[in-house]
Amino acid sequence: MTQSIPDKETTMSAEERISELEKELSELQQKCTFLERVVNEVPASIYISDLEAGVIWCNRTNEETLGYTLEEIKELGGIEYMYRIVHPDDHTVPDNSIDHYQNFNGTEYGGVFRAKHKEQKEYKWFIGWARPFQKNGEGKVKEILCVDVDMSPQMNTGEQLVQALRDNLKEKNKLLVKSLRKREVEVLSLICRGMSTKGIAEKLFISANTVSTHRKNIQQKLGTTNVADLVSLAKEAGLG
Template structure:
């Protein structure tokens, strides 16, 4: 059996390969520089483990190095930096992609640097990055932008937060039944229970029961909060 002989590359071919390798290295260096210097927090989040990789901007804006995050645990890190009232954002993101239907997920939330007391407003997006199977997402590619220094005026920031609250309350209203939405709409218009009962041809006791259920579902403590939430969602 004769051994297969290979022709050694020519000096020209070696020089060509070295040039290609140099160009590839330059391209990788450029892309790495862009990723780490872009003014946004870019990170990979595993649905089970939480954050597993992040860019330098993320480390600088929130104060935790990637090594610290991995040591702490990606999920614990998320709950540590995100405002307690906004923990639903990472939770809802995980739930969304556990029941993946193809749509991207986004939200507005507050987070803070580990050495600071004040929270900043971020707007974030996520999309499926890797999958275990055709319809089973494993990792997310996430991008969060600190909104406060990106706005030219305070008015823009206020309007952005107002629009987000309106959308959030619209989604919350969807948990109500059709009759409950009718009752809430009339409450927002200023009608009392007797007037609502007359308009909907039901008893005042039934209206009171609906109002009680509505407040339980929406988590409001009083009528003023209930009306505020309903109007933010477009009722009344």
């Protein structure tokens, strides 16, 4: 009859087990301290935002860069806080980020925007990324993890900033075009090729009225008011 070999835990004395647990706890505390230091000293604002409640956690860099403590942010509420720090012309960036994750489960969303410290009047340029962090029971995104980097110390020339803004606009336009239905993309592609409403109708075997309806819906979704802007946006997004 073979005897079972006792495992390490059963052969250790209580004192030895306590000593080992204390060692493991000490190592865990050191690791947590190290990770906390990394998160707080990284040169980027890191925060977690609930799609309904707003910012629920942020690192020290975020507090120092924008002048609001986490407690102050929570008191203000997520939307009010974002509207206070973000330039009025760029309020669409946080709004679009929330809308993006309420309707789409893609991995990342990014944007370029201006924000300022609460004690300062001058805005600085930031580039930010977000990705799903927590989902609810229905599998929909509930919280997003965001990283914003102040671009001003990184940009050596105005040309770099202009290029960054161009790239951001291109990505934004790509997202807008992705919101179109398949038939709308077909119509938009033909518009970019300079085809008339009649020509598009004949090409797609649909009525001219249907083409006109598609054009109206496309312009409404993309936020354009004339054909020139429509074509420019589409080509910026890589269409046509």
